[in-house]
Amino acid sequence: MENQFLRDENDRVDGIYKVTGKAKYFAEYELPGLTYGVLVTSTITKGKILSLDTKAAEKAPGVISVVSHLNKPSAPGYEQEGGSPFKIFYTDKIFFNGQPIAIVVANTFEKATYAASLVKATYAKEEFNTDFEKAIGDAKAKKLQGQPDYKRGIENAYKTAEVQIEAKYHLPIETHNPMELHGIIADWRPNNQVTVYAKTQGVKATQGTIANVFKIPIENIQVNSEFVGGGFGMALRTWPVEIATVMASKHIGKPVKLVITRMQMFTMVGNRPAAVQTIGLGANKDGTLTGITHRAFGETSVYENFTEGVVNMAKFMYQCDNVNTQYFVVPVDLGVPIWMRGPGEATGAFALESAIDEMAHALDMDPLEFRIKNDPEKDQQRNKPFSDKNIKEAYRIGSQKIGWSERKNKPGSLIDGQWKMGYGVSIGVFNANRGRASVKGILKADGTLVLQSATSDIGPGTGTGMTLIASKLLGIPVNKIKFELGDSSLPPAPSQGGSATLSTVGSAVNDVCVSLKSTIAELAANSNMDATSNFVEVLKKNNLPSIEVTKQSQAGKERDDYSMYSFSIHFVKVKVHSLTGVVKVDKIVSVGDSGTIVSPKTARSQMVGGAVGGVGMALTEESIIDHRYGRYINNNFADYHVPVNADIPEIEVHFINKPDPYINPMGAKGMGEIALIGFSAAVANAVFNATGKRIRTLPITPDKILASS
Amino acid sequence: MINFQYLRTTTAKSAIALLLKDKNSKFIAGGTNLIDLMKRGVTAPEKLIDINHVPLKQIELVGDKVIIGALASNTAVAENSLIKEKLPLLAMALNAGASAQLRNVATVGGNMMQRTRCGYFYDIEMPCNKRQPGSGCGAIGGFNRMHAIFGTSDKCIAVHPSDMCVALTALDAxxxxxxxxxxxxxxxKDFHRLAGDTPQLDNNLKADEMIIRLEIPINNLVKNSHYLKVRDRASYAFALVSVAAGLEISNNKITDVRLTMGGVAHKPWRLTASENFLKGKEATVENFEQAAKLAMTDAKSFGENDFKLQMAPNSIIEALTVAKSKA
Structure with a gap:
C-alpha cells in the first residue's frame, strides 16, 4: 500500500518557535512576585539529620524563608511517615548523598544561592554502600513481586548444547542530562488554587501527584508544560524537589521557581540504572539456537524500588524453544533510578545482542546470517502472531547501505595503517503501545482546525505528527491546523513515554477528524449541498461559526490477537586505533520497522537522535561515583561525556514504512525507543570485528581497548 | 553567590599596582576557568581585576623569536598565519584544547594559569591538598583514571590540563x-611546578607578578611536528595522554627532537632522556620504541590510571611516527 504520508517533507510545526526563542520553557515564565528557590543538599550518604541551622540563611539579604523538615507546610498525603514514595521534608532520614534537605527561597536566584551555602546541618552518619556490583557480591539482590522468573522449555538448556557461550556484561549508571535543567514554578494561591509551570512528560500525571500529596481537588491544579527541552524519561515522574517547591510556595504564599543545577541533575532526578547481566546461549552446529538464558541485576534505591524490562527481549526475539530469564533488583544508597530512553530493553539488548554476535563467532557464521536463521515466525512467548514484522527486509536494506559485503568474518582482517576496521549489527525492539486518550477538535468557519489534548512534546514532534494526521484526513493545509498540548485542562492523555504518543493520541485525532468529516457531510446533505463541499462553505451555509467534537480512543480486541512490536536494525562501521585504543564510529545505518511513517522529517530526527545517544551509551557515557564518599565525581558536562559533533559520522536512516494492519488507524508504531535500543551492541560487535577484542563493559573507552587482550 | 568587587584597567603597570593593593584579588581575562572555580566555591576573590583591555595581544616575529602577548586569545594564536607557518605544533595543540567557544575567549596567560580538572579539587566536600592543604588527596585510592604517572607526590597526583602548555614546553618557550x-x-618548562609538598602551588608566578608575553625561538621542526591527544571523545575532553613531538631530520638522521607529554604530570612533562637518545639516530620505529621505553623509566600508576603505562609509550611512538611521516 502506498504511504500517503511519506511524500510529505513537512517541517516541524514549532520549529520556528524553537529556533527563534519564541518557544517558552517552564523556567521562562515571569509571574508577579516570583521568588527563587535553591536547594540545600545532604553531604552525607546515609544517616539522620541531627540539627539544621538555618538562622544565618534566614538573616541573609533577600531571603524570604527556609523550608525543611522542621517547618514544612501541611501535605496530608505525606503525613504517614515512611513507605514509598520518598516523602520530602517529611523525614529526617538521609538515603543518598545530595538528597535535598531544605529549600531556601529569596527574591533573587543569586541571593538564594548564597543563603543556601549558609545552612548548616549536622548528622548521625551510618554505614552505606553505593557500589552496585559490591552489593551483588554481598547478596543484596532481591526479587520483586511482578518480576517473576520466566521459563519456556528446558531451563539453562544452553549448558547441554553442541556450541555454548556464557558471558557477563556490565553497564554503568547513565544520567539523562537533557540540555534543559529540571525544575518547576509553583504558585499556590488562596483557597488552595495551584498553578505550576513544569518540565514534565505528563501534565495530567503532575496534576494528579500534586493533588495526592496535598489532598486538594484535582480541578484546583493547573499544570502548564507547552515546551520541554528534552526528557529522555527523566520527566516521567513528579520528583520530590518539585513537591518541595510547591510546599515552599504554599508556605510563603508566593510563586517559587526552582531550577536545579547540572550537578543536582545527577542525584535527584533519576538515572539509567547500572546493570550486570549474564547471558548463556546454546546452538546446534548448524546455527539453530537451542537455549537462551538471561539473568539480570538492576540497580535500585533502598527507599523506593525501580524495575524495568531488561530481560524482555530474550523471551521472543529469536526462535528458540528453551528460554529462561530472571531479573533481580539490587538496592544501593543512591537516588532512585528512572526510565531512560529505551528503558530496560536498551540495557538488555546490549547483553543479548553482544551474546548473539559472540555465538555467531563461535559458530564461524556471519552474525547477520545467524540472526536471519533464528528469526521467529511468531511470538513464542505469547504464542501469537506478530501484527507486523519486516526484519528480513530491514536486514537487506541496512546491510546493503553499510556495505556489509566488505566485512570479513575473521576479526582484525581490515587494516589501514594503525587503524583496524570492523562492522557490527544489532537489533532493537520495543513494545508497540497504544493507550487511551481524548482529543477535542474545533473546526472553524474561518478555515482553521484546532485540536487539543493534554499530551506532551518532549521533542519528538508530537504537534507535527498530529497535525499531519489531521491534514491528510481533512484536506486542511498544515498551516491552518493548530495542535494544542501541555495543558492539564485539555482533554486527558497519558504521559509521553514508552513510544506511545503517536499511536495513542494520533488515534484520537483520527477519530475526531473522521467524526468532523461525517458531521460536515451530514450538514452538507441537510442543506442540499454537494457532499464534497468545502467545510467552510458548509459551516457558513448553516450559520455555524464552528463545530466541535471530543473523542476518546483506545485499543480494542486486536491487542489480544496479535503481538505488537516496533523493530530497528543498527549497522555500524568503526575504526579502532591499535596504539591508542581510540574508537571512531565511521558510519551508521539505522533501519526502522515501525509501521507507517507519519512525519518523515521528525521520524528521521528521532532515529538520528537515538543513534547519537547510542554512540554515547557505547563509547562515552558513565556516571562515576567515589564509593568511599558516595558522591558523584564527574557530575558536569566537561567530565560526563556525551558525544560531540566530532564523534558522530554520517547517519543514514531508512524506514520500512509499511502500515501495521492492526495497531491503530494510521498503522503507525512508536519509534523513540527503538532508535536507541540495541545500538550499543552494534558498536561493541563492530569493535570485536575490527580487533578481536570483546568489550563487555560499557562504555568502550580507549583504556578498555588497550587492557583487553 | 558571594559578592566581589570588579575593577577594570588598561595598562599592565596599573594592573600590577591594583594586584599589590589587595592580597585577595585576582586577574580575570577570559574567565573560562576562574568563573567555574568561583561558582563551585573553590575560590572566592574579593576583587577581580579585568585585564582584557591591557594591550598585550600582539603576535609577531621579532628577530628569530615569535612574541605572543599574554592576552592573545587561544583562537587568535591558533589561527594566526605566522604561528601556522613557524610554530604549527603550537597551533595543533591549541586546536586540540577545549571547544571553539572557549578558545575564542580563553587567553594565553589564562591557559597557563588554569587549575587542574581533578574532581576532588572541584568538590569542596571532598578532601584535596591542592584546594585545602592538609585535607588529604581524594584521588589517591579514589577515581584517578585521569591522573598523573610522573613526578607524583603522596600529597597530590593531579595533572595540569593544558594542551597549549605541552607544546610551549616542547618549543623551548x-x-x-x-x-x-x-x-x-x-x-x-620551569614555569609550572611539581606538586611535591606544596600542591596548592601550580607554578612559580609570584604574588606580585603578571604574565606579560611569551618568546618562542623559531626552529627547524616545522615540517615534522605533531600534537597527538588521546581522549575519551573527539573534542572537548581533557587528555588521557597527549604528546607534542617535533623532529628535524637531515641525511636520514634526527638532528633535533622535542618530546613533551600532557595528561601525565602536574606540569607538562618534557622527555629529555628520550630526546637525548634520539638525537643523531635514524628516525625508525625501533628507535621510537626505545625512546618511548626510556620515557617510562620512572612512571608510577595508581590503579585506575594503570592503562597510561601502556597508552603513554604507545602515544609517543604514534606521535613520532606521524611527525616523521609528514611530507
Missing part, C-alpha cells in the same frame, strides 16, 4: 613576567 619593579624571564 620563555615566559616574560613583570612586577612593579621590572621584568624577569623564565623558561616555560
Amino acid at each position: 620563555v615566559v616574560v613576567l613583570a612586577n612593579a619593579k621590572g621584568e624577569r624571564k623564565i623558561l616555560f
